[in-house]
Amino acid sequence: MSALCLLADIGGTNTRVALSRSGKVLHGSVRHFPNAEYASLEPVLRRYIAETGSEPPVAVCLAMAGPVRDGVGTMTNLDWTLNTDTLAKATGARTVTLLNDLQAQGHALGHIPADALYPVIAGPPPRLDATQLVIGIGTGFNAAPVYSTANGRFVPPAETGHVTLPQRSDREVTLARFLERAHGFASVEDALSGRGLVALHEFACTEAGAPERPVLRGKEIMTAVAAGDPVAREAAAYFCRLVGAVAGDLALTMLPVGGIFLIGGMSRAMAPYFVEMGFIESLRDKGRFSGFMEQFSVTVVSDDDAALTGMALHLQSLLDLQ
Structure with missing residues (x-):
């Protein structure tokens, strides 16, 4: 079976988390979390993994509303800073990639119903x-x-x-x-x-x-x-x-x-x-x-979850190159 991947679309108000395999979001895996209830993204991902009982993901793709540089991103409308190294430790994934949210949406074009x-x-x-x-x-x-x-x-x-x-x-x-x-x-x-x-x-x-x-x-x-x-x-x-x-x-x-x-x-x-x-x-x-x-x-x-589709496709293209 292909590698299990974790996806998170972090907006200014909510975070959507899902699982994917082979570039496709797994049906029924999408969950929404209100950002105001969490101090950072790490507890959101840990809670998702614990509640779904999923195996540790091989790779993680995150999309955030804010600028990204050298694996670090600061949210524009939320007091969160994301770091790929920290998130790798939190999820156990060997590959973590961080995108701007519009990049994820761009990867979804052509794959939206x-x-x-x-x-x-x-x-x-x-x-x-x-x-x-x-x-x-x-x-x-x-x-x-x-x-x-x-x-x-x-x-x-x-x-x-x-x-x-x-x-x-x-x-x-x-x-x-x-x-x-x-x-x-x-x-x-x-x-x-x-x-x-x-x-x-x-x-x-x-x-x-x-x-x-x-x-x-x-x-x-x-x-x-x-x-x-x-x-x-x-x-x-x-x-x-x-x-x-x-x-x-x-x-x-x-x-x-x-x-x-x-x-x-x-x-x-x-x-x-x-x-x-x-x-x-x-x-x-x-x-x-x-x-x-x-x-x-x-x-x-x-499609409010189109960014998840884009992340799944982008992450699979990266895994195919490895």
Whole structure:
């Protein structure tokens, strides 16, 4: 039997852990753990192994929301630092690899069930050698290109969420100044994330002359959007247009003729509103290159565990080389 592998997708809020063999996630092995209940990742993995009664894994692949360098990664929205040496001791695995979470998502493209793909801008089936782009919007924001090479799939790391938020109109400049009050710098993630939607709603309240309205959580805002609340819908429209603008900038940078894929909880929540709230127009609003932008398809991925699929495939490719 092929080697047993352990997978962990560490987000800002929850960690998903699973087992895999031969590049496939084992059915029924996925478990979710709330990060707030743990001081670090090691006890999460030990608990998972103990509760499942699984044999010690030969290899471990971890995907985290934060930058990774030389086997060490620091979470962006969580006070955890991951070290491959420490995690090898905690799990007993001889091979431990650490990825940025968007890298894991990139490795999953092409292996996601069709019923988990929601087209926003339809397009032809991508060529196998075409560059793709995965954009994650959830607790945080990030994006990464996906390249097919002679040596297999290559997904470089990135920290796209911390670049400057686009500011073209007077209102967008005003929004940036509003967001700067918290950190002194208006990044993409400050607007396009779970907490970003909360900030956009506060801004919409201020613009509507009602700054005293109670601060709503993300789910409450989306409920208000569905109910037709004008201020909540304005906040959602800000969100959709800004996602389009950022995705358009990234498309011109990466040229993902194989498609743009939006993943994460906020992408799924906004999927029903992208078309009506200006996402497509904003993505294509690039002056004399507006026509050029029409070639990029956009798809929302609803499979919340797609990163686990990507990690299983990536880990198996590493084991095949050993």
